[in-house]
Amino acid sequence: MALAVTHILLTIFVLDLFRHYHFGKKKFPRYLLVVGGIAGLAPDIDIPLSFIWNLASGNVDSLHGAFTHSLLFVLIFAILGFYLGSSASFLKSKKLQSKWAAIFYVIAFGWLMHLSLDCLYGSYKLFLWPINFDTLAFCPDIGFLQTYRISIDALLLVGWLIHEEMHGLVKDYW
Ligand SMILES: [Zn+2]
Secondary structure (H helix, E strand, O other): OOOHHHHHHHHHHHHHHHHHHHHOOOOOOOHHHHHHHHHHHHHHHHHHHHHHHHHHHOOOOOOOOOHHHOHHHHHHHHHHHHHHHOOOOOOOOHHHHHHHHHHHHHHHHHHHHHHHHHHHOOOOOOOOOOOOOOHHHOOOOOHHHHHOHHHHHHHHHHHHHHHHHHOOOHHHHO
C-alpha cells in the first residue's frame, strides 16, 4: 500500500492544481484541501478499527482492505454531494447547498484517490465490497511503486514545494 503521507499529499496536490488552474480560490476555499487530504487517508480507518475490534473481541482479525476500501463509499459521498447541491436538498439557502455539495464531492474524490493509489501500489483490497470480486485482475502490477514508496513521497513533497514557491504561494501557509 501507499504510505499515509502519499495518500494525503497526492490528494491535496491534485486538488490544489484544480483550485489553482480551474476553480480559483473563491470557489474552492482552502478548507476543502484539508477535507480532501483527510478523505484521502480515511479508508485506512480500518487499521485502528481492527485494533479496537480485536481489543474488544479478543480476536486477531484484520479488517484492513475490507469494506472501507469499497467504491460503494465513493458512490455514496458523490450521491450525497449531488443531493445536497440540488433543489431537492433539505438545505434552504443556495450558499449552504453549494458548500455542502462541494464538501461531499471532495470527500468522494479523496476516497477515490485512496482506492486508486492502493490499486496502483498493488495491494489486494475488496474494492467492490459487498461483492467479493478478485480486484487483482484489473489492478496493474507495478511493483516498483511499492519498492520506492519512500522516494516517491520525497519527490511528491519536493514537486509540490517547487510548484508553490514558483507561484509565490508558500506564504499562503503562514
Ligand atoms: Zn488503504
